[in-house]
Amino acid sequence: MTKTGFIPVFLYEITKIFHIKHRGEDMEKNKYKDIVEKYTPKEDRTSHGLKAFLIGGLMGVLGQFLLDLYAYLFHIPTTEAAPFMIITLIFFASLFTALGFFDKWVAWAQAGLIIPITGFAHSMMSAALEYRKEGFVTGIGANMFKLAGTVIIFGVVSAYVFGFIRLILFGG
Amino acid sequence: METMLYKNVYLNEVSTIAGPYEKKGPLGSYFDKTYDEFYFHKKTWEQAESKLIEESIDLVLRKLNKTRFDIDVHIGGDLLNQIVASNYAASRLKIPFLGIYSACATSMEGMIIGANLVEAKLVKNCLVTTSSHNNAAEKQFRYPVEYGAVKKKTTTFTVTGGTCAYLSREKSMIKIDSATIGTVEDMGEKDVMNMGAVMTPAAASTIYKHLKNTKRDISYYDLILTGDLGMYGEKMLKEFMEVEYRLKLKNYKDAGTMIYDLDNQPVFAGGSGPACAPLVAFSYVLEQMKKKEFKHVLVVATGALFSPTMTNQKLSIPSIAHAISLEVVQ
Numbered sequence: 001m002t003k004t005g006f007i008p009v010f011l012y013e014i015t016k017i018f019h020i021k022h023r024g025e026d027m028e029k030n031k032y033k034d035i036v037e038k039y040t041p042k043e044d045r046t047s048h049g050l051k052a053f054l055i056g057g058l059m060g061v062l063g064q065f066l067l068d069l070y071a072y073l074f075h076i077p078t079t080e081a082a083p084f085m086i087i088t089l090i091f092f093a094s095l096f097t098a099l100g101f102f103d104k105w106v107a108w109a110q111a112g113l114i115i116p117i118t119g120f121a122h123s124m125m126s127a128a129l130e131y132r133k134e135g136f137v138t139g140i141g142a143n144m145f146k147l148a149g150t151v152i153i154f155g156v157v158s159a160y161v162f163g164f165i166r167l168i169l170f171g172g
Numbered sequence: 173m174e175t176m177l178y179k180n181v182y183l184n185e186v187s188t189i190a191g192p193y194e195k196k197g198p199l200g201s202y203f204d205k206t207y208d209e210f211y212f213h214k215k216t217w218e219q220a221e222s223k224l225i226e227e228s229i230d231l232v233l234r235k236l237n238k239t240r241f242d243i244d245v246h247i248g249g250d251l252l253n254q255i256v257a258s259n260y261a262a263s264r265l266k267i268p269f270l271g272i273y274s275a276c277a278t279s280m281e282g283m284i285i286g287a288n289l290v291e292a293k294l295v296k297n298c299l300v301t302t303s304s305h306n307n308a309a310e311k312q313f314r315y316p317v318e319y320g321a322v323k324k325k326t327t328t329f330t331v332t333g334g335t336c337a338y339l340s341r342e343k344s345m346i347k348i349d350s351a352t353i354g355t356v357e358d359m360g361e362k363d364v365m366n367m368g369a370v371m372t373p374a375a376a377s378t379i380y381k382h383l384k385n386t387k388r389d390i391s392y393y394d395l396i397l398t399g400d401l402g403m404y405g406e407k408m409l410k411e412f413m414e415v416e417y418r419l420k421l422k423n424y425k426d427a428g429t430m431i432y433d434l435d436n437q438p439v440f441a442g443g444s445g446p447a448c449a450p451l452v453a454f455s456y457v458l459e460q461m462k463k464k465e466f467k468h469v470l471v472v473a474t475g476a477l478f479s480p481t482m483t484n485q486k487l488s489i490p491s492i493a494h495a496i497s498l499e500v501v502q
Contacts, residue, residue, distance in 0.1 A: 031415065032359045036369040039407045041325045097318055106320025113320075123319060130316035133216050147319065 055112025093121035123147035175352045175385035181287045183346040186454040187231035191332025197432045202455035221305035224334030225261035232336045244295035249278035250303045277475030279450040280494035284351045297340035304445030306330045326366040328444035335450040349499040352382040358490040368405020371474040371491040378493040380417040394466040399449035399473040400428040402441030427452035449473040469498045
């Protein structure tokens with residue numbers, strides 16, 4: 001790494017001007033990458049996946065249960081009961097976030113709670129809580145969609161794209 | 173010349189204030205003052221961090237029996253954008269102020285600037301402050317605090333704390349013997365959840381240069397303390413020093429692994445943040461130096477010069493490390 005003497009340093013500087021990559025530099029970086037890799041612990045993908053699968057599945061069961069419950073209680077078809085189910089899940093995810101323990105659940109269950117609607121509510125609520133002291137407009141308004149904004153944008157775009165594909169292939 | 177030798181700079185007094193997680197850690201009893209929550213009776217985390225700086229200065233002045241009018245210059249920095257915590261504290265204190273930033277290496281950068289001013293007799297004395305706040309840093313650099321972000325095992329946990337050091341030419345037990353200014357290193361690491369890997373090359377190059385320039389052997393130091401590499405970065409540094417510089421590290425410890433109980437606290441790979449290195453160095457390590465357990469200590473504060481904007485532009489994260497050598501004199 002350290003070069004001494006006038007001529008080697010001079011040559012080194014000249015090659016740098018023309019953005020010539022030094023073989024040594026890459027070697028060094030690769031050598032370092034190996035060390036980093038050696039000591040970086042592996043994440044436990046199997047258990048994470050299994051947890052997410054189980055918790056996500058349970059969330060689905062809970063959603064279905066709520067759906068049937070509302071359909072039974074209010075004597076409405078399940079399609080009309082769906083909004084009530086979604087509102088319930090969003091409400092409790094937001095409430096638990098505000099009470100301060102939902103982040104621990106999410107960090108534990110990971111995708112099991114992030115992928116369902118609870119993750120969406122959690123991301124909005126946590127951002128709103130974070131910025132509430134910076135004003136309604138400049139704080140909450142500007143930052144509430146900090147994490148959820150991406151989901152909305154790409155959700156709409158992909159809905160549009162897949163809608164088109166469905167229209168072309170199956171005629172709507 | 174990256175290494176400077178000092179003849180007449182002493183570390184006369186320090187103060188350390190820490191938050192709840194540090195209080196529960198193994199060094200909890202060494203801090204001057206600790207808090208049980210994150211707001212410290214302030215409205216927001218940023219204002220709370222600012223309060224840490226003011227309080228740490230107050231503590232030092234009280235210990236020295238001086239007032240703020242006796243201080244020639246205050247050098248300070250922190251992790252927040254526009255170093256707001258330090259700026260707002262300085263605006264209330266009205267001591268001539270130099271604001272600095274090198275991420276988690278800020279503490280030692282401040283000490284080096286201060287020591288140079290004192291050594292050159294440009295000032296009589298100076299105060300060096302550093303602070304960091306876990307929640308304020310999470311909010312700025314990562315996700316909202318209440319968001320249950322999924323974290324890797326290599327993630328570090330930002331320390332909540334504020335430290336202040338008083339440097340002058342008045343003789344005391346702890347002398348600042350030399351310092352090395354680091355170069356910015358970049359080995360192409362991009363993982364923001366693995367800051368230990370980002371900062372290791374900087375720490376290695378600074379330690380190597382310091383030993384080379386002072387012509388000292390590694391065993392000269394009773395303790396080499398890096399700032400916040402964490403438990404995995406510690407191992408990477410040991411191996412990297414051997415491979416790259418053929419130096420076997422001796423008496424080496426990392427402040428990030430000392431400040432927390434890694435097995436029982438939810439801190440992943442250990443502590444990080446500007447206050448991590450000085451909190452450990454000014455509490456536990458100084459105490460040991462006063463007992464003469466350690467005679468020569470090299471504190472290497474390591475900083476990842478990380479900006480979310482630049483990592484989103486797919487650039488790798490540069491890092492820096494500054495070293496200060498402390499010595500017991502009698």
